[in-house]
Each structure stands twice: as C-alpha cells, then as structure tokens.
C-alpha cells in the first residue's frame with residue numbers, strides 16, 4: 535500500500551502552527567523514521583494521518599482514498615487499515631496480554647461480540663502467532679500491569695499487528711525504554727515491515743536508533759520537512775538543519791555553523807558532536823553499524 539500525504543497543515547485553536555505543508559509518501563515494506571526537535575510537529579503529523587487530530591489543510595491518501603474527506607463511518611473503516619503504536623502503550627492495565635492484543639480485532643467483530651469480548655477462533659489463533667513473533671508466547675494470561683516497559687511495548691505492537699493493518703504508525707516507541715530494549719523494539723518493527731510487507735512510519739527522538747534501523751529518514755523542523763533521505767545522507771550539517779533550523783548547508787555563509795540559526799530550538803536542546811536529541815539528551819553519532 536501507499537500513504538501519500540500532501541500539503542498537510544495543522545493550526546491548533548491556540549494558534550500554534552504545528553504543520554506547515556508537509557508532503558510525504560511511504561509504501562512497500564519500508565521503515566521510515568521521522569526525527570526532529572521537541573515541538574517540530576512529529577506527533578501532530580502522525581495523529582493527523584489517521585485523524586486522531588483533525589488536520590486544517592491538505593490530504594492524506596491511503597491507496598488513493600483521501601481520509602480527510604471521509605465521514606465517520608468511512609473513517610472508522612479506513613482506520614482498520616492503520617495500526618497505531620503509542621509511546622505510552624495505551625493498554626488496558628487490568629486486562630491480560632491476550633485480551634489487550636485482541637482489542638486490535640475490535641474493529642472487525644460485531645458490536646455484541648465486542649461488548650462480550652468474544653472473538654472468533656481465527657482471531658485468537660492469529661493473536662497467539664503474533665505473540666510468538668514479538669517474543670511473548672506463554673505470557674498471554676499475564677495482566678499487563680505485571681509487565682516490564684519493553685514487554686508492554688511488545689503487547690502494543692502485537693495489538694497493532696493483529697489488526698492486519700496496511701500501514702503501521704508508531705509514535706515514540708522507545709521513549710520509556712532502556713537502550714537495549716529500544717534496539718529490540720526497533721528491530722522488531724523493521725522485521726514486521728519486511729516480513730509482512732507493511733510500511734512503518736516511526737516518530738523517534740533518538741537519532742542513533744533512526745540511523746541504525748530505518749531505511750529512510752525524514753527530518754522535521756517547525757512543521758516543515760527539511761531533510762528526506764537515507765541514513766548515509768544524514769550528515770552533521772543536515773542534523774544541524776533539522777535540530778536548529780536555518781538555511782540548507784549549501785546556502786550558508788562560511789561561519790554560519792558557529793552559532794545556532796534558531797535560538798529557541800538550540801536553547802531546548804543539548805548539542806554534542808553535532809547530534810542533538812530533542813528531549814535534551816545528547817547522543818553520540820554511531821560509527822558505521824554502531825549501536
């Protein structure tokens with residue numbers, strides 16, 4: 535499938551212009567990481583794609599259907615094709631792993647089945663399969679409030695995958711996780727993309743994780759795409775542009791790199807070795823294949 539976003543705009547009622555005309559296409563079995571400083575508009579973008587937040591302009595097409603033009607019923611149907619994985623997992627704490635995963639099928643069962651949480655056997659079989667894929671087999675009867683952060687995120691991934699979506703949208707999947715678990719979760723997402731031929735779009739703070747795992751990187755700054763390319767093309771100049779704003783490197787004055795082009799953005803962030811993490815955590819840029 536293909537997601538084509540054209541000239542996407544969002545101005546919140548407060549007047550905050552979060553997206554200023556974003557164009558982006560994702561498709562195939564590609565993993566795309568969206569990076570950018572805090573407030574760049576990454577979460578707004580992902581939420582506008584499935585209209586959890588209503589865009590104020592532009593179009594969001596999935597295989598040619600414009601989601602922004604759909605009524606409530608049409609949108610409900612279209613959302614079955616969009617798997618969403620959240621930063622805070624959004625799980626039901628008192629329910630088991632299996633019950634949480636099966637909520638991914640709610641859009642497919644009748645209202646009375648949904649009410650009784652009664653799912654057809656093929657859904658349950660699929661849920662077991664996916665729990666194995668994410669490494670949570672034998673944990674189906676555990677309550678999710680007994681799980682670690684990494685295990686919870688894997689439940690969130692399983693819930694999105696059991697939905698059999700055509701695209702996965704992932705909002706900051708690693709922000710509450712330690713580095714090793716973050717790597718595991720990112721690897722799992724890229725494997726799911728490749729094996730199930732589902733494009734995955736991930737918002738991520740940590741540049742090094744994006745570089746290591748994503749096929750393509752999109753840099754957002756102040757609601758605009760300022761970089762799009764492979765990890766290899768993401769040099770220090772480009773990272774400056776994404777995290778500090780300012781002109782593209784080729785049009786800069788020779789001494790322009792000495793100071794931040796955007797004081798507000800620079801104040802928010804810690805800069806070390808040209809790499810800034812949006813939440814103020816500096817990170818070393820990995821060397822080839824580094825972790």
Ligand SMILES: Nc1ncnc2c1ncn2[C@@H]1O[C@H](COP(=O)(O)OP(=O)(O)OP(=O)(O)O)[C@@H](O)[C@H]1O
Nearest residue numbers: 546548550552571572573574575576577578579812
């Ligand atoms: N509900 C809201 N009401 C008003 N303004 C908002 C709302 N949500 C976000 N914004 C503003 O929109 C801009 C983009 O925010 P958004 O959360 O999309 O950025 P982000 O790149 O995801 O940031 P972070 O990495 O910190 O999550 C910011 O200026 C923010 O203050």
